[in-house]
Amino acid sequence: MKKNNLPLSTDKGTHKTNAPLNRRSFLGYAGVSVVTSALILSGCKDDEGNIGLPDTGVNLGSGDTGILNYAYALEQLEAAFYTQVIQTKYSGMTAAEEQLLTDLRDHEVAHRDFFKAALGASAIPDLEVDFSAINFSNRTSVLGTAKTFEDLGVSAYNGAGKLLTDANLLLIAGKIVSVEARHAAAIRSLINPNSADFSGDDVVDAATGLDVQRMPGDVLMLASPFIKTKINANNLPTT
Structure with missing residues (x-):
């Protein structure tokens, strides 16, 4: 996994999410060939005109x-969150916790840079995040936020998968959401060791055995306290 330096600000408040990743590393990690990436790029060209309307915020496109x-x-x-966690480690972080959180950082950086490369000219700009409500020196605050982000990420991919029309993209989304779910379980196990909370009934329906899914509007609303950049999702598909 990628081990490059991550030149994000050590400020615990707002900053841009612009750390680079070696192209070979993230394509290899995602399990996607260069040919598949070219297919993604070609599928994005029709929507380039929807990006970045200044009067309505950063437009995600359609x-x-x-x-x-x-x-x-x-x-x-x-x-950006996990990069900050590793840059400003919380008090009492064990070696095992540091290794786990570093792995999570590397995975999320790989995911981020994969999407940026796949989108090419259609990619939205670097977002400015706001972590002022997080106490990065406190284990409870950090792991609680990690749990929120990971659970939210899983539900986001679960909800958005049905909105994709390209089967190749759906395959990639499935590979990524499975990693996000592993992250969520790992964080929950750090918070409550030796418990069944890694798949708690707040995220997995006991009757169906299925995880929570959320639509983009709900996900972005829940994430909005941590994202300073205004995002316009009005053109996203809904069915």
């Missing part, structure tokens, strides 16, 4: 491009 930008926005948020 169709599959819009859904990719939606995922890209969430991955920017998670990558």
